[in-house]
Amino acid sequence: MSKAATFLKSQVGRKIATGVTGIGLVLFIIVHLLGNLAYFAGPEAINTYSYTLHQMGPILWVVRLGLLAFFVYHVWLGISIWLEKRRARPEGYSVYASRGGASRQNWSSRSMVVTGILLLIFVFTHLYTFAFHDFATAIHDGVEMHDVHQRLTEVFQNPVYTIYYVVIMVLLGMHLRHGVWSAFQSLGWMSRKSNPIIYSIAFVLAVIIALGFIGLPISIYFGLV
């Protein structure tokens, strides 16, 4: 077996890989969130943003395939670590409780596999709703482009999809609350001093990202933009 394969199969390597792919996905999410905010600047801003992305051609495909690889690998690692956990303790405790204190066991860390799987399902539905949609066209400055603004407005006027989206973004926040901190610990970027600081930063980042994503559908649904 090659060095890389041995490394990636080891328990430490698997955590490092989960952390690296996780950080990659968080960076994508931040860029995605910033892109979403273009909606607030009006139809021309978000449609041109989308158009510019599509004009990137091969680069866009490299990014897309890279993202897909990171995503699939991250999901696979998460599920296999979860399966391993069941194998490592065939007979569970009659009573189990967290000691609290230094423990990071909470609603966020305990539900990583559940929130992760729901996010995976969401990504499929989200791509179906937006990426694979047959967009109407809009013309800005004489250039014909997808009318993303119109599609977003239409989708988020539907209460069911809006609620679904908001709930999933809360779950995303939960996933990142443990995930961001955990990535730093997994990559060994942690000391006794920085541990609580990074844990707090992860919380703030998770809240900002979740609220950032929730802002758009709520604003559209209630006609605030």
Add this chain to the structure above:
Amino acid sequence: MTIHLKIWRQKDRNTPGKLVDYTMDDVNPDMSFLEMLDWLNERLMNEGKEPIEFDHDCREGICGSCNLVLNGMAHGPHEATAVCQLHMRKYKDGDTIVVEPWRAKAFPMIKDLVVDRSAFDRIMTAGGYISINTGAPADANALPINKYDADLAFDYAACIGCGACVAACPNSSASLFTGAKISQLAHLPQGNPERKRRVVNMVDKMAEEGFGDCSNFAECEAVCPAEISITAIAEMRREYFNALSEIE
């Protein structure tokens, strides 16, 4: 004081175990938890019944022999306390305590509350040593070690190898134990000759013994009687990454 106990009884590895109820109505609050079990065992033996098997040795929190999960928490509810140092005054009259052994595939059942923790010994054998001949104790200042490293090495060396980290971990991971052993030696010059091989071998051995993956729950740090920080796990990961050249 009266204490209701639900204690895991299991004849051997191949016989299914169950929780058995015992009520102790003459518990002295100054007894340690293990003394209460001694008391209970004495009673059982006087009644001609099989006593409850549990591991213990020093009873002063430094040997790492005792291993009980009380109401779902390894070593019981108090931080930085091995269960031998837990006293009954911490409980209230009439409390019910569920007593279970460490549960992990890598710690197979022997009897009742006793499990086989020799997997830890095998992780140590894989790399938790230094091979240089240290000879007679050297002069304390002959080999200068800065305060920062000396303190960290000492903190990690406090690990008594009890296995509470594994017992409390939702994934049954041995990362805190292994991390502490690796990081302790990584901060000392004596640990340098085998530094890279050590981390690779010990991490491999940990997985081979059937311990689970770490999910950074940090429950291990919360239950550790020696208060070892999960920074040891972060250090183990850095060490592993730096030892890439040694990976086969």
